[in-house]
Amino acid sequence: MKAARGSVVSKKGTPWGTIIAVVAIVALLGAVITYYMVKSAPKREQADREAAAAAFAPSAQDPDPSKRIPGVVTATYTGSVHVLPTERVAYDHSPPFGGPHDQTWATCTGIVYPTAVRTENMVHALEHGSVWIAYNPQQISGDALNLLSVRVKDKPFTMLSPYPGLDKPISLQSWGHQLKLDDANDARIDEFIAALRSNPNGVYPEVGASCDAVPGQFDPDNPPPFDPSKPGPDAKPMNYKGSTAAQPEQGGMNQPSAPVPSAPASPTTTK
Numbered sequence: 001m002k003a004a005r006g007s008v009v010s011k012k013g014t015p016w017g018t019i020i021a022v023v024a025i026v027a028l029l030g031a032v033i034t035y036y037m038v039k040s041a042p043k044r045e046q047a048d049r050e051a052a053a054a055a056f057a058p059s060a061q062d063p064d065p066s067k068r069i070p071g072v073v074t075a076t077y078t079g080s081v082h083v084l085p086t087e088r089v090a091y092d093h094s095p096p097f098g099g100p101h102d103q104t105w106a107t108c109t110g111i112v113y114p115t116a117v118r119t120e121n122m123v124h125a126l127e128h129g130s131v132w133i134a135y136n137p138q139q140i141s142g143d144a145l146n147l148l149s150v151r152v153k154d155k156p157f158t159m160l161s162p163y164p165g166l167d168k169p170i171s172l173q174s175w176g177h178q179l180k181l182d183d184a185n186d187a188r189i190d191e192f193i194a195a196l197r198s199n200p201n202g203v204y205p206e207v208g209a210s211c212d213a214v215p216g217q218f219d220p221d222n223p224p225p226f227d228p229s230k231p232g233p234d235a236k237p238m239n240y241k242g243s244t245a246a247q248p249e250q251g252g253m254n255q256p257s258a259p260v261p262s263a264p265a266s267p268t269t270t271k
Contacts, residue, residue, distance in 0.1 A: 046150045053190035063201035066177055069191050073178045079127045079205030082246035083236050088227065089120055090235040095134045095163050096123050097173040099238050103246040107220035108132070108211035110154040113161035116226030121218060125159060126175040128209035131197045133189070134163035134171045140184065144169075147184040157198045157211050164228050175204035 056065040066072050077098030083089060089100045096119060105124035106117055122132055133148055140148065148170070152160040163171065168180040172189060174196035179188060200207055213220050236243075 043150065049151075049187065049190045050194070052187065053194040056191040056194040058195060058199045058201050058203075060201070064199070064203050065195040066174075066179075066192060069179065069188050069195065071179050071181070071188065072192070073180075074176055077176055079175070081240060081242045083120060083240070084243050084246055085224065087120075087243060088231045088235045089123075089240070090231045090237055091119065091123075092238050093178065095119065095132070095166070095171055095173055095178075097126060097178045098176050099123060100236050100240045100242065101127065104214050104217040105209075105211070106159065106223065107213040107218060108157055108159045109213075110152055110156055110158050111160075111220055112149050112153055113159065113220075113223065115223075116162045116164055116228075118224035118226055121224060122159070122161070122173075125211065126173055127205050128157070128211055129198045129204045129207065130157040130159060130174070130211055131193050132173040133158070133160045134166060134173065135160070136166035136169050137162040137164060139166075139169040144184040148189075151189060151193065155197075158193065161226075164226065174199075177203070 056068070058065055066074075073093075075093075075098060079098075081100040082103040083100050085102060085104070089096070091099055100120075101123035102118070102120035103124075104121060105128055106121040108125040108128065108130035116137075126132060133152060135145070135148060148160055152158045168182060170181045170184060170186075170189070172179045172181070172192045174192070177192075177196055179192050181188060196203060218224075
């Protein structure tokens with residue numbers, strides 16, 4: 001009897017199979033959690049940056065909070081001045097942030113363009129209330145580029161693209177507003193976006209206009225390329241009144257019956 005009981009006890013030894021299975025499950029769960037935390041960190045950090053910039057959201061009492069952001073340059077431009085896809089504009093700033101532009105806007109639905117896009121299309125998107133983050137591809141890459149991308153990707157009325165020859169590492173544009181910066185960690189990036197993206201208080205000409213792709217006219221997967229050469233003598237000046245052959249945009253808005261000349265003013269810098 002004692003021998004039999006001893007035999008039974010010995011068969012009830014340590015359940016190594018169960019232990020190994022539990023350890024494997026815990027390790028897998030830990031790996032999944034770690035992966036999620038690492039992958040979600042940029043979005044969580046961006047949510048914190050946006051929360052910190054919420055004080056720059058526009059209101060009726062504070063229609064243009066960008067005036068409180070140090071370094072913002074402003075100028076006055078009148079919209080709805082279109083040029084043809086074959087025409088260029090002799091812009092007064094680089095990158096430009098207002099003035100005559102292509103009849104078709106660049107898609108600005110939270111898109112990260114991997115290559116530089118034709119300037120005249122990008123300027124039209126600013127007229128619709130978007131914010132365009134441009135960067136010098138010789139100076140911004142890796143983690144810095146990821147920091148800019150997370151501010152744009154899938155965010156309506158926002159777009160990011162390289163801009164060869166840019167005189168600063170980073171430049172933010174909205175219609176009539178520009179901010180040039182050195183560091184992708186700069187909190188003013190989020191303040192600029194909070195203040196000006198889709199601002200409803202008349203800081204851009206076409207409130208309510210679309211940022212969606214225009215089928216048959218602008219392909220965000222194959223956009224018209226950026227031209228790095230200096231505009232020639234045939235480029236349209238900033239006081240251009242618009243090309244008569246240019247088609248009115250189809251954005252679900254009431255467009256003026258005739259284009260209005262652009263009227264740039266002397267830029268000012270917010271201190």
